[in-house]
Amino acid sequence: MKEEFIKEVSKKDDLKIISMAVKLPSGAIEVITNTQDLENKARYYAKTYDDDFRLKHNTDIQIVGYMVV
Template structure:
């Protein structure tokens, strides 16, 4: 059984959702705090941003101390 990364699961769920009504991500900041971000408009564009700007471990490419640690797609 293949273990998929969080980013791989996100990409798969986005394909199923097509045009989601809502995307919420939990982002771990360099301080260790968890920030939640909810997007209800331009969700496809935002999903593309997350897949482009974050690496395979869902770490922000220009600051790897920032990491998506969870998400919800509706």
């Protein structure tokens, strides 16, 4: 999924929204919506999460879905 995210973000000429569904260690799903500084946010997600979209510093946290507009 991370590879698809990177491809999709790189194809967008004018990003407006990046929303991420993040599974927390408790099992709860948190939705994070970014509307500013999107290129840096996309780089952050690509750098901070591994190939399985698990947080490198805590693999119990994982991105389980996303939306790019």
